[in-house]
Amino acid sequence: MTPQGVSFPAELTDLVRSHIREIPDFPSPGILFRDITPLLADGPAFGALVSGLADVYGGRVDAVAGLESRGFILAAPLAAALGVGMLTVRKAGRLPGPVIGVDYALEYGTARMELRPETVSAGQRVLIVDDVLATGGTGAAAVELIRQAGGRVVGLAMLLELADLRGRDRLDGYQVDSVLVY
Numbered sequence: 001m002t003p004q005g006v007s008f009p010a011e012l013t014d015l016v017r018s019h020i021r022e023i024p025d026f027p028s029p030g031i032l033f034r035d036i037t038p039l040l041a042d043g044p045a046f047g048a049l050v051s052g053l054a055d056v057y058g059g060r061v062d063a064v065a066g067l068e069s070r071g072f073i074l075a076a077p078l079a080a081a082l083g084v085g086m087l088t089v090r091k092a093g094r095l096p097g098p099v100i101g102v103d104y105a106l107e108y109g110t111a112r113m114e115l116r117p118e119t120v121s122a123g124q125r126v127l128i129v130d131d132v133l134a135t136g137g138t139g140a141a142a143v144e145l146i147r148q149a150g151g152r153v154v155g156l157a158m159l160l161e162l163a164d165l166r167g168r169d170r171l172d173g174y175q176v177d178s179v180l181v182y
């Protein structure tokens with residue numbers, strides 16, 4: 001697949017930027033945490049974000065995969081707005097079986113993501129959605145899971161991208177669209 005990025009309206013990017021809080025040394029020393037809760041708490045801003053994403057991806061995807069847990073908050077309303085199903089990529093031990101799993105490293109700590117392969121149809125065009133692209137470990141794990149389950153990853157939509165952490169490099173060959181890049 002040739003990655004062809006989509007562009008989000010500048011007003012949407014500005015709206016998101018103005019609703020993100022930056023917290024130094026959370027959840028551990030040296031991490032600058034980008035807090036999306038002010039954006040979620042602002043109804044018109046959150047609505048504009050979901051509408052903006054739906055405008056861009058409408059007609060292009062058959063399912064939206066949300067990555068636990070903050071990715072769920074964005075993926076669920078987007079899937080509903082697009083009229084497609086939502087796939088839940090969950091942290092280890094949360095989904096009843098049968099599941100497939102992939103281990104990965106985070107900016108802070110390690111984790112394992114799981115997916116119920118029965119929720120994915122063969123060849124389904126899946127958009128992966130998450131709030132933050134940092135090292136790319138979570139996104140790469142999700143790509144692997146969707147692929148193993150028989151889905152076709154058409155891209156990854158990220159609310160925020162922390163460019164210094166080069167997560168995009170781990171997603172080489174996939175379309176990665178970020179509303180706001182730091």
Ligand SMILES: O=P(O)(O)OC[C@H]1O[C@H](OP(=O)(O)OP(=O)(O)O)[C@H](O)[C@@H]1O
Nearest residue numbers: 068069070106107133134135136137138
């Ligand atoms: O690109 P990466 O380095 O993999 O990091 C990005 C991931 O880290 C955060 O999730 P976290 O595991 O902190 O969980 P949460 O969404 O449950 O807060 C964030 O929501 C992304 O999913």
Ligand SMILES: Nc1ncnc2[nH]cnc12
Nearest residue numbers: 032033034035107132134
């Ligand atoms: N710096 C950060 N802020 C918020 N969420 C994150 N997930 C991974 N790194 C993060």
